[in-house]
Amino acid sequence: MTTLTPTRPLPMTDEMQDLILHVNEGHVPELLHCVRAFTPVQDATQAQITALFEDGMELAVTAPAGVSRRFVPFAVPGPVHEAIRGTVGAAMKKLGLNPEGRVAAWQVTDNRPLTAHMRRLVLHLDQDERPAWRPGDACRFDVPGQDHGRPYTLRRVQGALAHVDVYCHDQSPGSVWAQGLQPGDLVTVRGERHEPFPDFTGGPALLLGDETALPTIAALLEGWADEHPVRVLLEVGDAAEQRYLDEVPLPAGTHVSWLPRVGDSGAALLAVLDTLAVAPAAVWGALETGAAKRLRKHLRAEYPQADVRLTGYWRRSEGS
Ligand SMILES: Cc1cc2nc3c(=O)[nH]c(=O)nc-3n(C[C@H](O)[C@H](O)[C@H](O)COP(=O)(O)OP(=O)(O)OC[C@H]3O[C@@H](n4cnc5c(N)ncnc54)[C@H](O)[C@@H]3O)c2cc1C
Secondary structure, eight states: OOSSOOOOBOOOOHHHHHHHHHHHHHOHHHHHHHHHHHSSOOSOSEEEEEEEETTEEEEEEEETTEEEEEEEEOSSOSSHHHHHHHHHHHHHHHTTOOTTOOEEEEEEEEEEESSSSEEEEEEEOOTTOOSOOOTTOEEEEOOTTOTTOEEEEOOEEETTEEEEEEEOOTTOHHHHHHHHOOTTOEEEEEEEEOOOOOOGGGSOEEEEEOGGGHHHHHHHHHTOOOSSOEEEEEEESSGGGGGGGGGSOOOTTOEEEEEEOOSSTTHHHHHHHTTOSSOOSEEEEEEEHHHHHHHHHHHHHHOTTSEEEEEEEEOOOTTO
16 A cells, blocks of 8 residues: 555644645645555545655545555655655656646736735736636746746636736835836746635635735635625735725625734734634635734634635745
């Protein structure tokens, strides 16, 4: 069943639990590549990390034949998150898949300010691209001088045009790139990520986040088909950002609160979580990674029945 016998398990620290949660929630397709490449199971439909070891990861693998435990050895050494990423890359290589997925060049047709800090890039897609688009779909864009580019959400895709809304701050590489793009410029797009959402059909929903989550939340609200009420909590550094939702038709029963950011990222959101009038059944949100971790912990303790998916969309660098 296993290709190697695992050695020592890694201690289940908070950080390790967060990593497992992050991979299990957001990277199931990548885990399935590992299962196909490094275990005999070729028809798995679901995979979840159950334990991490110094030299590999144990997965619970669901296939038509049932659920089994499989050990996938790390293909590269190093810190565990790099080992997982390297193993996914090795799996994709072994399966003949391009780890970057699609690489495309899209032409800028418009670049305009939407709010004080948010710019909308309108991009013309290659002809045969993106037959299907879902809220939260994101791509990684090449940004000059940055090895790994920057991920941004496709706010909307209509025919051959995609809207990408970039929050510009602090003269950061992504902000400078977005501000400088001119109609006619080509942007290089790599890979693709589908945001994993909780099941919103089961009861009241809570959507929350900071400026970077606005495009995903706007797309979700625009296409909202569930009857349950939606509570939206948005933490922003500048009240002028509130205009961002002006163009979005809100589903009946939606209640939006804009919270000024005071102190740490996520602190204003954390402060109101205990005062919700209705317990949420499904929660989605995105914000700074450390804040996402704190809020996830709090929400899971406060609303143990809820399906909570909080994602780190950006990381505060040392000293900032
Ligand atoms: C799947 C996904 C989808 C995303 N979608 C969007 C989107 O649609 N629109 C969007 O604007 N962002 C989006 N983001 C977030 C965006 O990728 C990050 O904010 C990214 O770090 C921006 O790069 P940068 O060059 O501006 O800053 P970086 O070079 O990453 O960082 C430079 C400095 O700015 C700080 N910083 C980075 N981001 C922020 C921020 N948001 N607020 C304050 N300080 C910050 C860092 O701590 C660092 O000190 C998404 C992220 C992910 C993972």
